[in-house]
Amino acid sequence: DHLVADINALREALGIDGKMHVFGGSWGSTLAMVYAIAHPQNVQSLILRGIFLGTQEDLLYMYQGNAATYEQAPFALSEPGAYVTYPDEWKTFVEVIAPEQRGDMMGAYKAIFDMVPADDAERARQLRAAMAWSVWEGVISNMIPASDDAGKFGEEAFALCFAQIEAHFFANDLFLAPDYIIANLAKIAAIPTHIVHGRFDQVCPLPQASRLVANLEALGAKPATFVMTNAGHSAMERETVLALTAIMDGLPRMAG
Structure with a gap:
C-alpha cells in the first residue's frame, strides 16, 4: 500500500x-x-x-540450500541452491549461524538482526551477520565476479541497512x-x-x-x-x- x-x-x-x-x-x-x-x-x-x-522456494534457493546438513556434508548437493556455484562464499554465509540453527537460515539471521546489542561483542556479531548477508548477495550477483571487492555490499553502513530490511521483508513474505x-x-x-x-x-x-x-x-x-x-x-x-x-x-x- x-x-x-x-x-x-x-x-x-x-x-x-x-x-x-x-x-x-x-x-x-x-x-x-x-x-x-x-x-x-x-x-x-x-x-x-x-x-x-x-515465493518461498525462490528465497530458499538463495538463502537455505544445503545449510541444514552443511556441518555433516558441506559439499553435498542435497538441495538446489546458489551455493552450488559459489561454495567458498556460501561457507562464509553459513558459518555465521550455529549448526543447530541452520534449518532456518533466514530466521536465524533475522534473530541476530532483531536483537538489541548489550555489549561490543553482540554489536560485532550483528555486524558480522549483516556483512555476511550483504556480501553473499553482492558477490553472487555477477556471473564472473570482477575482483574480491564486494563494493557497496561490503560497506558496513550499507550492509546493516540492506540486510535488516531484506530479512524483515522475507520474514513477512514480502507483505504479499x-x-x-x-x-x-x-x-x-x-x-x-x-x-x-x-x-x-x-x-x-x-x-x-x-x-x-x-x-x-x-x-x-x-x-x-x-x-x-x-x-x-x-x-x-x-x-x-x-x-x-x-x-x-x-x-x-x-x-x-
Whole structure:
C-alpha cells in the first residue's frame, strides 16, 4: 500500500496525468508488477529485469540450500541452491549461524538482526551477520565476479541497512499473499511487458522468468520482449545492459 501511494505521489509531483513506462529489476521487478496489478490504468508498459516472484522456494534457493546438513556434508548437493556455484562464499554465509540453527537460515539471521546489542561483542556479531548477508548477495550477483571487492555490499553502513530490511521483508513474505503476482497476472496481461533475465542468474534464477512468461502466454499475452542474456543477476553486465538499452530506446512516447 505504501509503495502504491509513493508511486502515485511521484506521478503527481512529475505532473504525469496519463500512462507511464514502469521499469524495475530484481526486487524492483516485484514492485513494478505489484504496482501494475494495483493500477493497470497507469501503466503503458513494464520493463522488467531479473524477475523476482518472491515465493518461498525462490528465497530458499538463495538463502537455505544445503545449510541444514552443511556441518555433516558441506559439499553435498542435497538441495538446489546458489551455493552450488559459489561454495567458498556460501561457507562464509553459513558459518555465521550455529549448526543447530541452520534449518532456518533466514530466521536465524533475522534473530541476530532483531536483537538489541548489550555489549561490543553482540554489536560485532550483528555486524558480522549483516556483512555476511550483504556480501553473499553482492558477490553472487555477477556471473564472473570482477575482483574480491564486494563494493557497496561490503560497506558496513550499507550492509546493516540492506540486510535488516531484506530479512524483515522475507520474514513477512514480502507483505504479499502467497504467489500474489502469478495469481493476479490477468490484471496486467494487457500491458506490453519486456523481460530481460540473465541465464546464469543465481540471485533470481531463470525459472522465475520462465514461469512468468509461461503464465502470460497461458493468458494469451505473450511478452513484447523476452531476452535471456549470457549474464548473471547484475544489471550492469554487458549483455544485460545492451538488451535493456535496446528496449528503452524503442519505447513509444508516454501516452497523455
